[in-house]
Amino acid sequence: xxxxxxxxxxxxxxxxxxxxxxxxxxxxxxxxxxxxxxxxxxxxxxxxxxxxxxxxxxxxxxxxxxxxxxxxxxxxxxxxxxxxxxxxxxxxxxxxxxxxxxxxxxxxxxxxxxxxxxxxxxxxxxxxxxxxxxxxxxxxxxxxxxxxxxxxxxxxxxxxxxxxxxxxxxxxxxxxxxxxxxxxxxxxxxxxxxxxxxxxxxxxxxxxxxxxxxxxxxxxxxxxxxxxxxxxxxxxxxxxxxxxxxxxxxxxxxxxxxxxxxxxxxxxxxxxxxxxxxxxxxxxxxxxxxxxxxxxxxxxxxxxxxxxxxx
Numbered sequence: 001x002x003x004x005x006x007x008x009x010x011x012x013x014x015x016x017x018x019x020x021x022x023x024x025x026x027x028x029x030x031x032x033x034x035x036x037x038x039x040x041x042x043x044x045x046x047x048x049x050x051x052x053x054x055x056x057x058x059x060x061x062x063x064x065x066x067x068x069x070x071x072x073x074x075x076x077x078x079x080x081x082x083x084x085x086x087x088x089x090x091x092x093x094x095x096x097x098x099x100x101x102x103x104x105x106x107x108x109x110x111x112x113x114x115x116x117x118x119x120x121x122x123x124x125x126x127x128x129x130x131x132x133x134x135x136x137x138x139x140x141x142x143x144x145x146x147x148x149x150x151x152x153x154x155x156x157x158x159x160x161x162x163x164x165x166x167x168x169x170x171x172x173x174x175x176x177x178x179x180x181x182x183x184x185x186x187x188x189x190x191x192x193x194x195x196x197x198x199x200x201x202x203x204x205x206x207x208x209x210x211x212x213x214x215x216x217x218x219x220x221x222x223x224x225x226x227x228x229x230x231x232x233x234x235x236x237x238x239x240x241x242x243x244x245x246x247x248x249x250x251x252x253x254x255x256x257x258x259x260x261x262x263x264x265x266x267x268x269x270x271x272x273x274x275x276x277x278x279x280x281x282x283x284x285x286x287x288x289x290x291x292x293x294x295x296x297x298x299x300x301x302x303x304x305x306x307x308x309x310x311x
Contacts, residue, residue, distance in 0.1 A: 063229075064239055074304040080138070082108065085296075107141055163202070193221055195220075195221075197217050279300070284296045
């Protein structure tokens with residue numbers, strides 16, 4: 001759930017800080033658990049009839065299906081489209097803020113050049129955990145064409161204003177591969193996304209104190225993931241994974257979708273290069289109350305090139 005807070009609301013700022021600390025503790029706990037499971041000795045496979053240990057399996061070629069651990073570093077160049085509205089708090093029914101196109105109305109960049117990281121642990125043959133982190137921080141300066149109502153402040157048209165919008169996304173995904181052989185792997189499980197949004201507008205005034213308002217929030221939420229791997233040949237493979245959620249949480253209606261697909265070339269057993277496409281889309285809407293009364297919609301999508309180290 002996203003929360004709208006003013007810079008003057010010390011209590012709201014403290015609550016957001018507590019939320020971030022709690023989220024970080026959860027992330028660290030999950031990471032420690034995954035490492036512990038990954039390093040624990042595997043139980044010997046046994047014949048289901050006699051209970052005798054089975055002979056070791058034959059050596060398998062290195063592939064995304066047999067990798068026990070992988071670290072991926074990407075160069076990501078997405079396009080961004082953002083629509084944002086922050087309604088006044090405790091306003092009369094029917095009163096709303098100004099619907100903004102953040103790229104056009106506030107001068108925020110509509111394209112970024114960013115890095116992205118991902119880690120994968122395979123916990124036994126059919127169990128995988130993936131950690132992914134991405135952030136999109138933007139700022140801009142724009143001469144406002146019209147008056148803008150942003151939460152409880154009206155910014156005047158005809159004057160310049162500076163703005164920023166920071167988006168951070170961290171997710172933990174567990175999947176169980178219900179299909180797994182030398183060529184294909186398909187799995188599903190559970191994903192937890194930790195999202196953080198911070199947006200603000202500041203406008204200097206000729207003969208008065210500058211106007212300022214901000215919107216911020218941080219919240220974890222679950223999603224249903226799906227993973228797919230196709231080993232085309234000894235060196236070429238294609239992978240895809242995604243997650244989706246549509247829900248109503250504390251009066252906030254919204255949906256979230258995250259998708260990645262790529263083609264990989266295995267240079268040697270431990271080194272992979274690849275080209276992929278990633279897309280993240282989210283839409284949230286809430287009317288009334290003090291907890292993010294307004295609307296937020298964002299799309300982040302584009303191609304990425306990556307290097308992947310695995311064993």
